[in-house]
Amino acid sequence: xxxxxxxxxxxxxxxxxxxxxxxxxxxxxxxxxxxxxxxxxxxxxxxxxxxxxxxxxxxxxxxxxxxxxxxxxxxxxxxxxxxxxxxxxxxxxxxxxxxxxxxxxxxxxxxxxxxxxxxxxxxxxxxxxxxxxxxxxxxxxxxxxxxxxxxxxxxxxxxxxxxxxxxxxxxxxxxxxxxxxxxxxxxxxxxxxxxxxxxxxxxxxxxxxxxxxxxxxxxxxxxxxxxxxxxxxxxxxxxxxxxxxxxxxxxxxxxxxxxxxxxxxxxxxxxxxxxxxxxxxxxxxxxxxxxxxxxxxxxxxxxxxxxxxxxxxxxxxxxxxxxxxxxxxxxxxxxxxxxxxxxxxxxxxxxxxxxxxxxxxxxxxxxxxxxxxxxxxxxxxxxxxxxxxxxxxxxxxxxxxxxxxxxxxxxxxxxxxxxxxxxxxxxxxxxxxxxxxxxxxxxxxxxxxxxxxxxxxxxxxxxxxxxxxxxxxxxxxxxxxxxxxxxxxxxxxxxxxxxxxxxxxxxxxxxxxxxxxxxxxxxxxxxxxxxxxxxxxxxxxxxxxxxxxxxxxxxxxxxxxxxxxxxxxxxxxxxxxxxxxxxxxxxxxxxxxxxxxxxxxxxxxxxxxxxxxxxxxxxxxxxxxxxxxxxxxxxxxxxxxxxxxxxxxxxxxxxxxxxxxxxxxxxxxxxxxxxxxxxxxxxxxxxxxxxxxxxxxxxxxxxxxxxxxxxxxxxxxxxxxxxxxxxxxxxxxxxxxxxxxxxxxxxxxxxxxxxxxxxxxxxxxxxxxxxxxxxxxxxxxxxxxxxxxxxxxxxxxxxxxxxxxxxxxxxxxxxxxxxxxxxxxxxxxxxxxxxxxxxxxxxxxxxxxxxxxxxxxxxxxxxxxxxxx
RNA sequence: GCCGAGAUGGCGGAAUCGGUAGACGCAGCGGAUUCAAAAUCCGCCGCUGGUAACAGUGUGGGGGUUCGAGUCCCCCUCUCGGCACCA
Numbered sequence: 036x037x038x039x040x041x042x043x044x045x046x047x048x049x050x051x052x053x054x055x056x057x058x059x060x061x062x063x064x065x066x067x068x069x070x071x072x073x074x075x076x077x078x079x080x081x082x083x084x085x086x087x088x089x090x091x092x093x094x095x096x097x098x099x100x101x102x103x104x105x106x107x108x109x110x111x112x113x114x115x116x117x118x119x120x121x122x123x124x125x126x127x128x129x130x131x132x133x134x135x136x137x138x139x140x141x142x143x144x145x146x147x148x149x150x151x152x153x154x155x156x157x158x159x160x161x162x163x164x165x166x167x168x169x170x171x172x173x174x175x176x177x178x179x180x181x182x183x184x185x186x187x188x189x190x191x192x193x194x195x196x197x198x199x200x201x202x203x204x205x206x207x208x209x210x211x212x213x214x215x216x217x218x219x220x221x222x223x224x225x226x227x228x229x230x231x232x233x234x235x236x237x238x239x240x241x242x243x244x245x246x247x248x249x250x251x252x253x254x255x256x257x258x259x260x261x262x263x264x265x266x267x268x269x270x271x272x273x274x275x276x277x278x279x280x281x282x283x284x285x286x287x288x289x290x291x292x293x294x295x296x297x298x299x300x301x302x303x304x305x306x307x308x309x310x311x312x313x314x315x316x317x318x319x320x321x322x323x324x325x326x327x328x329x330x331x332x333x334x335x336x337x338x339x340x341x342x343x344x345x346x347x348x349x350x351x352x353x354x355x356x357x358x359x360x361x362x363x364x365x366x367x368x369x370x371x372x373x374x375x376x377x378x379x380x381x382x383x384x385x386x387x388x389x390x391x392x393x394x395x396x397x398x399x400x401x402x403x404x405x406x407x408x409x410x411x412x413x414x415x416x417x418x419x420x421x422x423x424x425x426x427x428x429x430x431x432x433x434x435x436x437x438x439x440x441x442x443x444x445x446x447x448x449x450x451x452x453x454x455x456x457x458x459x460x461x462x463x464x465x466x467x468x469x470x471x472x473x474x475x476x477x478x479x480x481x482x483x484x485x486x487x488x489x490x491x492x493x494x495x496x497x498x499x500x501x502x503x504x505x506x507x508x509x510x511x512x513x514x515x516x517x518x519x520x521x522x523x524x525x526x527x528x529x530x531x532x533x534x535x536x537x538x539x540x541x542x543x544x545x546x547x548x549x550x551x552x553x554x555x556x557x558x559x560x561x562x563x564x565x566x567x568x569x570x571x572x573x574x575x576x577x578x579x580x581x582x583x584x585x586x587x588x589x590x591x592x593x594x595x596x597x598x599x600x601x602x603x604x605x606x607x608x609x610x611x612x613x614x615x616x617x618x619x620x621x622x623x624x625x626x627x628x629x630x631x632x633x634x635x636x637x638x639x640x641x642x643x644x645x646x647x648x649x650x651x652x653x654x655x656x657x658x659x660x661x662x663x664x665x666x667x668x669x670x671x672x673x674x675x676x677x678x679x680x681x682x683x684x685x686x687x688x689x690x691x692x693x694x695x696x697x698x699x700x701x702x703x704x705x706x707x708x709x710x711x712x713x714x715x716x717x718x719x720x721x722x723x724x725x726x727x728x729x730x731x732x733x734x735x736x737x738x739x740x741x742x743x744x745x746x747x748x749x750x751x752x753x754x755x756x757x758x759x760x761x762x763x764x765x766x767x768x769x770x771x772x773x774x775x776x777x778x779x780x781x782x783x784x785x786x787x788x789x790x791x792x793x794x795x796x797x798x799x800x801x802x803x804x805x806x807x808x809x810x811x812x813x814x815x816x817x818x819x820x821x822x823x824x825x826x827x828x829x830x831x832x833x834x835x836x837x838x839x840x841x842x843x844x845x846x847x848x849x850x851x852x853x854x855x856x857x858x859x860x861x862x863x864x865x866x867x868x869x870x871x872x873x874x875x876x877x878x879x880x881x882x883x884x885x886x887x888x889x890x891x892x893x894x895x896x897x898x899x900x901x902x903x904x
Numbered sequence: 905g906c907c908g909a910g911a912u913g914g915c916g917g918a919a920u921c922g923g924u925a926g927a928c929g930c931a932g933c934g935g936a937u938u939c940a941a942a943a944u945c946c947g948c949c950g951c952u953g954g955u956a957a958c959a960g961u962g963u964g965g966g967g968g969u970u971c972g973a974g975u976c977c978c979c980c981u982c983u984c985g986g987c988a989c990c991a
Contacts, residue, residue, distance in 0.1 A: 078991050119990060191989075202989040250908055254986075257907050329987050333905040362905095366988090381905095457988090464989065533989070573985060575908075608909095609985070653983090659990065684929070685916060689909095691984065698916065701929050711944095755920065763918075763928035770928090848924045853972040855924055893971055898923055903971045 036717050036811045040710035042674025042804070049803040050151055059153045061109035063561050070106035071562045072098040073542055073601075075570030075578075076113045079139035079161075080120055083146045084656050084663035085694055086571065086610040089682045092800075093607055093758070094569045095152045096683065099799035100752050102153065103832040109562055111545040112147065112154045114140050116163035117469045117534045119202060120658055125468075126502045132468040133496035136163060146667065150675045151803055160548045162470070162537035167544065169491035170554035171536060172473040176484035177592060179474070183229050186482065189461050190301065190327050190365070193221035197503045200465040204659065206326040212623075213502060220323045222301070225463035225530075226472060230584050234259055234455045237583055246603030248689070251575045258576050260456025265440045266369070267449025269296060269346035269355060273307075280304060280346050280357070283368035283454050286416065287443075288435035291424040292375040292396035294386065296346060297339060297360035299370040305359045308342035315340055315359070322361045329364075337362050337385055349448045350439070351425075360385065366458050383409045398422045460581065462533040467498055467506045469531025477518035477525040486519050492527070505529055538578055539585035542568075542600055555594045568601035572608060572689070573655070579604070605756055608691035612662045614651035615639055626651075626661035653693060664694050676801035677703040683758040683800055705766060706804055709797075712769065713790055713808045719778065721812060724788040734785045737771055738839045741789050744768045745835040748796045758800065765796050787812070792833045805830070848899035849874055851883045859900070867894050874900040 037044075053059060074094035077087055098110040114136075121132035128135070140161060147154070160167055178184045192201040196214035200223070205212045230237075238259045241252045265287040268279035280296060298304050300322035309316040318340040325331055337360070344357045362381065363372055376386035376393040386393050393406045399419035402412060412418075421427045421435050430438060436451075443449030463472065471492040473485040485492055495513055500506045507513055507529040518525040543555055546562040570578075579601070586600040615627045627648055632639050639648050656663045669678045681702040686692040730738065744764050751761035772789050775782065791812055798805035809830055842863055847870065849857040857879035861870050871892050874880055880889075880902055893901040 075991095080991090115991070200989075203987095204990045254908050258987085260907095327989085330905080333987085335905090460988080466989085534991070535988095538991080571985090571991090572909085573991080576986060577988065578991080611984080655985075657990080687917080690917090691910085693916075695916075695930090698930050705929085707944095750920085757918095757920085759916095760918065760920090760928080766928055846924095850923085850972075853923095853970095858924085891971060893923090895923055895972095899972090901923080901971055 036714055038714055040707045040804070042676055042706075045807045046149075046151060046675050046803040049806055050148065053151075053153075057157075059110070059155050060157055061107065061111075061155045063558060064107045067105060067107040069562060069566070070098070070101040070108045071565045072101065072108060072110045072567045073545070073565045073569070074110075074112075075568075075574065076115050076538070076541060077143065078115045078118055078120070079136055079143055080658050081139050081142070083143055083666055084610070085612075085666055085682070085692075086656055086663075087147075088150065088666045088678060089610055089688075089692065090569060090571065090607055091147065091150065091152055092679045092682050093605065093688050094567075095154075095679075095802075096752065096758060096799040097567050097569070097605075097756075098153050099802060100832070103795070103798065103830060108153070109158075109545070110152070110154050111158040111548075112152075112156065113158075113160040113541055113545065114143075114162065115534065115538050115541075116140065116161045117531070117537060119204075119466065119468075121468045122466060122500045125500050129499060131497055131499050133163065136161075136468075146670075149670055150678065153802070158545050158548045160541065160544060162534075162541065163468075163494075165491040165493050166551065167541075168470040168494075168537065170544070171470055171532070171540070172485065172490050172492060173487055174540075174554060174588070174592070175532075176473055176487065176490075178228070178588065179226075179484045183232070183588065184226055185229065186224055186226050188222045189225045189227075189463075190220045190222055191465075192326050193219045195219060199502070199504050201326075203326055203328040206328070209325045209331075215623075217324055218326055220301075220325070220327055223463075223465075225461045226474075228460040228462060228584070230460045230581075231455055231457055233584055233587055234261070234457050236587060237457075237580065240583065240599060244599060244602075244604075247601075248604060248606055251572075251579065251604060251606055254575050255580055258457065258580065261453060262456070263451065263453050265436065265443065265449055266452040266454070267349060267443045269349060269373075270448065271344070271346040279448070280371055281369040282371045282373045283452065284373055285454075286375065286378065287439045288416065288421060288427075288430070288432050289375040289378045289396055290350060290373065290439055291421070291427065292377050292394045293348060293355060293373045294376060294392040294394055295356045295358055295374045297358045297363050297372050297374050297382075297385070298342075299363040299365035300359055300361060301365040302359075302363075302370045304344065304357060304371070305342065308344050308357075308359075312343070315342060318359065322359070332362065332364065335361065337381065337388070339385060339389060341389075349443060349446060356391075358385075358389075367456065368454060377404070377406075378413055380409050380414055383413070394423065396421060396423050460533075460584075462536055463530040464533055465505045465529075466531055467494075467500050469534060470494070470537060471507075472528045472530050472532055474528040475516055475518055475525045476528060477521060477523060479523055480518055480520045480525075483518055483520050483525070489519060494531070507531075535578060535581050536585075539581045540589065542582070543586075543589065543595060555589070559594065560596050563595055564597045564599055565601045567603045567605065569605045569607060572606040575606060605688060607688045608686070609655040610664075610692050610694055611653050612656050612664055612694045614654050614660045614662045615641075615648040616651050616660075617648055626659070628661050629664065655691075656694070669699060673699060673703045674803070676706060676804045680706065680762065680801050684762045685759070687757050687759050689756075705769075706801065708773075709769060709793070710804065710808065712772065713794070713811060716783075716786055716790060717811050719783070721814060722780070722783040722787040724791055725781075725784040728781065730781060730785065733775065734782065735839075737775055737785060737789065738836075739842065740768055740771050741792060742835040742837075742839040745792060745796065745833050746840075749832070749835075752799065761796075762800065765793055768793055795830050795833050798830050845897065847874075847897075849877055849879055850899055850901040851879060852904055853901060856880075856883065867896075870894050870896075870900060874902060 072094055074090050098108050102108045116136050121136050124135045125132045192206050194201050194211035194214055194216055196216035201211055206218050209218055211218055238261055262285045264283055264285035266283045268281045270279050300319045309319050339358045339360045342357045345354045346357055348355050374382040376382040377395040378397055395404045397419045416432045421430050427435050440451045471494050473492045475483045477483050498506050514527050516525055516527050542565050543559050546559040547556045550556045582600055589595045613629050615632045616624045618624050627641055631642055633642050639650050641648050654660055681699045747764045748761045751757045794805045794808045844860050845863045846858050846860050849859050859873050859877050861873050889902045891903040
């Protein structure tokens with residue numbers, strides 16, 4: 036055995052052995068329980084960052100733990116390969132996105148392999164390959180024919196200088212990030228998934244996911260946002276015609292307090308009112324400036340303008356003014372709202388600003404009302420009854436809603452309606468590097484889905500985008516085609532799909548990545564649902580909701596039989612790091628990597644030129660902020676096991692992890708100590724692990740610690756998913772072992788047992804060094820890769836010996852008035868009365884009681900005694 | 905703005921069901937080893953007072969429940985994630 040711990044040699048040898056024996060290749064095997072362990076696949080941005088290391092180490096620990104427990108484990112890997120960064124890289128470096136992407140994949144695959152993950156690489160897939168996206172296009176055409184996919188107009192960010200649609204991320208302070216032009220909202224036709232048709236199931240299905248974090252389910256439920264209310268209309272006349280302005284409200288009980296209506300700038304009524312009103316047209320134009328992001332819409336100053344149009348209150352017949360409000364969202368409900376300033380905070384502020392009437396119609400007992408300042412209670416529907424509301428006076432919320440909905444229904448002007456906050460999913464992207472939407476536009480036949488036998492619609496891979504418009508429009512060979520229906524000349528759709536579509540079903544394709552007869556085959560149902568899914572908390576809503584939706588779409592196509600894709604979900608916290616930037620005169624920011632910045636008392640400077648940079652605060656590691664830490668240096672210096680150990684030890688998986696180089700040394704030191712402990716032991720010849728026999732007290736205590744550690748580590752990994760405390764427990768065990776001296780047979784047998792167990796407990800986290808040590812500790816075991824004694828598989832997960840856990844006496848904490856004042860030692864079998872007597876007889880109790888009887892004595896078995904004076 | 909989460913020593917974190925606050929590690933300090941350094945090993949390490957025993961105090965801030973609160977309840981502050989075209 037080598038005296039020194041040489042991670043590079045150990046890791047290279049172990050990885051070569053695993054690869055040669057293909058031990059992580061997963062095959063369907065009905066004789067063992069399956070465990071499908073999936074980590075969110077990476078976007079091939081160039082090189083791995085610490086977030087990847089963290090994500091995939093968590094997955095690997097769970098996969099390897101279950102292997103040791105006897106499960107048939109599948110852990111696949113692939114590439115979320117379409118996306119915006121490839122186009123930006125193409126513009127910057129004049130390289131086709133495809134070439135850039137494939138080069139990144141090759142590099143990152145090598146990096147992943149160097150980390151020693153138990154991945155079945157035979158199932159690798161990349162979403163930008165036609166044999167993958169072909170089936171996405173096929174499903175698109177099926178859903179298009181079923182009406183699940185449809186086309187409608189939608190609003191996008193438009194850069195008038197670059198003549199291109201911008202992602203929200205590309206809009207900085209209302210301007211295009213490259214051109215600096217003021218961004219406009221523009222309506223364009225897009226294809227939509229009718230996800231709202233599944234809104235109810237997506238909501239109720241959350242109740243069947245006990246293995247999901249509560250906070251993720253809450254976020255999804257709020258995102259779907261089911262609200263029961265009333266959709267009703269304000270009638271009005273236009274050109275002698277009877278027309279209706281439809282609105283939705285959850286507060287129909289306040290309908291008698293309506294003093295105006297507000298419509299979105301994009302609302303048809305607004306457009307019409309602006310026709311011969313230049314001021315209004317200018318206001319609408321102003322509303323159409325800026326990004327479409329909801330965060331921007333919600334934080335901007337609430338502004339409005341009177342359209343001079345009037346509608347009629349459906350119940351009172353009053354004339355109600357119609358305003359345009361920049362805060363009214365065209366995409367929610369009907370793009371118009373009734374305004375009740377007295378009972379809605381936003382309406383209240385708006386009415387104050389523009390001197391509109393405020394009419395109180397709800398009152399709680401003993402409450403006063405003032406139009407001067409908003410009070411939280413004005414908007415509370417859980418108390419109070421209707422006032423100033425004619426026949427509805429005295430009714431509470433539920434009674435008033437029922438009565439008013441009934442009256443509106445009788446007038447044929449409204450009904451109760453369930454409304455969702457969730458909107459249909461627009462998937463058209465005016466970008467090149469994505470999956471082509473399989474539609475042909477025929478002047479005679481309209482939008483024609485490409486027939487299955489003509490799929491895939493292959494994306495040309497030799498294109499270099501230049502940042503203006505969609506380059507596919509310039510490719511005549513791509514655009515010009517014949518109509519599949521009539522055979523006439525036609526144009527191919529050049530929009531590509533949202534990359535969330537690819538990531539919504541990849542988990543299923545891993546079960547059968549080589550199947551070319553369809554999207555999925557029978558193997559999908561053997562592996563699905565995914566037993567454990569691991570990924571960043573930033574995906575809590577969008578990706579996870581879309582994947583759940585897609586699973587139901589595939590189920591309804593008969594492709595899978597389960598209702599939900601991911602049984603258990605672990606949302607890892609972000610890896611965050613400092614950000615540094617410089618700002619040019621035009622406000623453009625250039626971000627610098629922390630590795631290129633030196634920080635001292637005088638501030639932060641770029642190492643390359645010694646000039647200062649601005650500290651941007653600690654944020655999620657991201658490409659856009661260039662604050663990713665390269666794990667490669669860590670692997671080169673200390674080895675993969677140290678990198679794995681440190682990321683698992685530094686913080687619990689669900690918390691965010693602030694990266695710092697300090698601490699890595701400590702993880703490496705522990706592995707060196709572990710190696711040294713095994714080396715020192717093996718030098719005197721290995722022993723047989725302790726089986727039976729009387730032990731001296733010190734060894735009994737050590738064995739108790741050992742078997743408590745087995746219990747703790749098993750529980751930490753399997754139930755609590757708290758790997759940092761599992762590692763700490765093994766560290767404590769090793770510290771306890773280091774204190775044991777003696778070379779007699781009994782000591783050596785217990786030491787052997789401790790070392791064998793410690794190495795096995797650490798195997799999921801640091802597999803290379805664990806296997807190397809295991810072989811040294813058990814020289815009789817011949818590792819024959821691929822046969823019964825596979826590396827790793829030879830190591831079983833240890834079970835705790837209950838007999839080693841018993842103890843004769845226990846220590847209880849003694850509190851006086853809730854303050855710790857000492858300890859007492861009692862027999863572990865002692866009855867409550869005996870414990871109480873021992874406590875009262877203790878020095879501390881005698882001192883504080885001063886002969887008086889205690890008021891009360893609280894005994895918590897196994898923990899403490901509290902004497903109340 | 906809305907939704908979700910978090911705040912514990914100099915630092916990362918532990919305390920699992922309301923019961924010893926600070927496990928484990930980092931940094932620091934002292935010692936051993938060494939010609940010397942690195943590495944390694946041993947010890948100390950929340951704060952205040954005290955030679956010490958010990959006492960007081962302490963989990964973002966304010967209030968409450970309880971024999972007992974880092975943990976439960978109410979209010980507040982700050983930080984982070986998401987907000988539908990970043991992935």
